[in-house]
Amino acid sequence: MLVGISILGILYVVAMVFLAFFKRCRKFALWTGIIAIAFTLTAMTVTGSQINAEARAAGYDSADDQRDAQRAGITDPVIWHSQREAYLNTWAAEKKQQEAAARATKNQERAEADATCSKDFNCWSNKFNRAATKACAPQVERAAKNSFEWTDSFTSPKFPRAAINGNGASITYVGDAIKMQNGFGAWIIMTYECDFDTVAGSVVAVRVNPGQLPE
The missing domain is CATH 3.10.450 (Nuclear Transport Factor 2; Chain: A,)
Known part of the structure; x- marks a missing residue:
């Protein structure tokens, strides 16, 4: 329910931003937009707290912890807690390797572009x-x-x-x-x-x- 309200609030704020471009509607859009932002932020905060509470009730540390378990394909929180560190370390190493590979690719592309550019005076x-x-x-x-x-x-x-x-x-x-x-x-x-x-x-x-x- 709260998730739906949060989504509707975000859509309403976007609509008010668009409406603010029209002078006649600017004042209305401003005030209702501010109210919608406050309401939406409150709903999102409550939603986040509720999701975290549900995750803890299921045996996880937080909603993020539960999502990590789902990513690993583990549905039992006890098993997840015993294997969590290994998974997190593996994912961190994979992310580090991906970032290093991306940097190497970017550096190679820059070097190739510079080599081509250096042959052209302009x-x-x-x-x-x-x-x-x-x-x-x-x-x-x-x-x-x-x-x-x-x-x-x-x-x-x-x-x-x-x-x-x-x-x-x-x-x-x-x-x-x-x-x-x-x-x-x-x-x-x-x-x-x-x-x-x-x-x-x-x-x-x-x-x-x-x-x-x-x-």
């Missing part, structure tokens, strides 16, 4: 552009002896050009989207280069000089 340089921008920009700013001002935009990024070094272990990102003020107060456009280590994910070196990049 793919490899774009892959690290965001991280390089975040790490290199502060280093470029430190080269300013006075005030500085970035002139990049959504369509004109800080590092529009790149050069891949060697086997792709590092990439030199280049740009000229910054102005720096000299000692006389004049603003000068600066060109900057940042060598980014793709393995360590860190800046190797930064060079900043007056001038613009050639078109």
